[in-house]
Amino acid sequence: MRAVDALIESLKAEGVEVVFGLPGGANLPTYDAFYDAGIRHILVRHEAGGGHAAEGYAKATGKVGVALATSGPGATNLVTPICDAMMDSVPVVFLTGQVRTELLGTDGFQEADTIGITMPIVKHSFLIQHPLEIPRAIHEAFHIARTGRPGPVIVDIPQDLSRADIPYEPVTDVSLPGYQPTTEGNQKQIRLAAKALANSHRPVVYAGGGVVNANAAEELREFVTADRFPCTCTLMGLGAFPAGHDQWLGMLGMHGTRAANYAMDEADLICAVGARFDDRITGKLSEFAPRAKFIHIDIDPAEISKNVPAHIPIVGDARNILARLTAEYRALDADAGRLEGWWGRIRSWQEQYPLHYDDPQNGEIKPQYMVEALYQATGGEAIVTSDVGQHQMWAAQYFPFSEPRRWINSGGLGTMGFGLPSAMGAAVAGSDLPVVCLAGDGSVQMNMQELATCAQEGIPIKVFIMNNGYLGMVRQWQELFWDRRYSQVDMGSFPDFVKLAEAYGATGMRCESRDTLVDDFRKALEVPGPVVIDVRVTREENVYPMIAPGQPARDMVG
């Protein structure tokens, strides 16, 4: 059969149900095969939208997302989603077309060195050099994307090779002598960690996106409640532990709660699970958690002692390690009473410094209230994606996530324009939950074109735009750290999102009053098909509390 038909068979063998892409010269053969492939193909309006949609699909399901692009500009348009998937460990396979082999290296029309350009931002990549390699490359690409620490994998296929005739043999084994992720977790280390926890008087469990990736939320909850361990999550980990639980401290880091950051600061033992001590968490590294010893559980050995030296490293899959750690800990029969004093201290921070904002109730919509209204209108029963900026931080602070895979955002790369296409990807993944995007008025314009895709395909995402007329987060930094010199952050009231939504074939609505907001949101959620809700919020409002960049967590402001 044609190599492209073998490609389709290989994708089916991996269980692929939907792909996002846009055709061009170099992948014409592939698109000919998609004509009657029996795999749902969603025609995006920009490859970046397709890449983020594949990420949203992967984050909502835990399955591998797939995005397609042609050579040259198609492939370079994927660079942002690829990098985003790398930073946030999202399993996505990117299939790019390449110029014919005889043109490689000649600056042929639409030739770009896709493998070279993306080398620093992929988990792995394959340049197909013989058509017979295609089925194996696809199988190995999926295997690599999905296993170990998940990440993006590219398969770059020259146009002539994809047209060749080959016999198709399904590939079920992998031949990757250099790729053997450790998943087990060392039993001696697990026992030592349990002992350290039992001897700690000020422990904190600090969980990250790795817990979500490992489908270990259940095991995390068991572990945290095996004693009265205080628990905090990173931005990527939200939902891994139920917000609202008695032992929940809130998010930590730059815009985390004081209780979470102060607890890290005073802890004698920190148990990090699937988290990587990013600078947005640690603040000034040399003053981070100065009294603590560290247990570090991670599937990626290179994360251990990268930023903060670990005292008890445990490499492996968080799910099986947490289950065993819980069992070991229970067997020690530690005295829970020893944590009384620690909880006393934490409770006093929680009482003294709750998250708060002024809500004058004069009709004006405070951005924080907008998030709370969204929570009320959905009852928390929704998958929420977001863009990047103030609205993202307020969502993280004021929307309590109780389950994993319900909060989808771009943490590591901080990619504006992530929210709308990732919502589209999450929405085609087949969940019963409504998919809402909490967008920034700046960010949303970076991938707004996918509204056309949603309208055409009937993908019913609800896009709530927090419209402050500003690149708000940048404005906040200019206000706080640059003497209020607002340089290039005012976007005025352009565009008219309601008209734009309608032009795209979606429904447009505008909300300007606090008093009817929850009701308006409920109505918007009932409207079938894609809906854009333009919410005019207070223009100048800051996200607090805040660890100023490069400062220690102890010195939070606001």
Place this chain on the structure above:
Amino acid sequence: MGEPATKELLSLEDLEAAGGIHTGRKHIVSILVENKPGVLTRIAGLFARRGFNINTLAVGPTDDDAVSRVTLTLDGALHPIDQVTKQLHKLVNVIKIRDLQPDETIARELALFKVSADGGARAEVLQLVEIFRGKVVDVGKRSVVIEITGTDDKVEAFERLVRPFGLVEMARTGEIAISRGRGET
């Protein structure tokens, strides 16, 4: 600190940090990689973006056609070597990495020196070559080309000694290494 919490006592104070340590010495790292296009670029790119400095790098075939060996030397004062090897391990085409222990390792490099040597100087230079068990591989009217093999220390010692005679140019391969004893490197 209050009452002991469990019968299984352990003092948190006694826990020591693992990894992330600067050793302060030279390291020879031997890496077996799949012999596939682009592998060297992946390694070089990794070093560049993580800010790891390589002192020398040598690449060549092994006894297995499908596998090549990359030998790197690095300064353990500049980077925690465990971070370097763990990052290298993340490359899918990297099969095996050994941070070779100096006392268990045979390391050699090849160097070529072009030295201006006329008249009386020539005899002195040839004597040095003798002492270093080198070879004169080309003799010209006013210069000689000398081949030296040995550890990098030996090559550097030779360089220091011939420099005063007029070192025209020098080329070095960087060290390759293999472990002592029967086991594979």
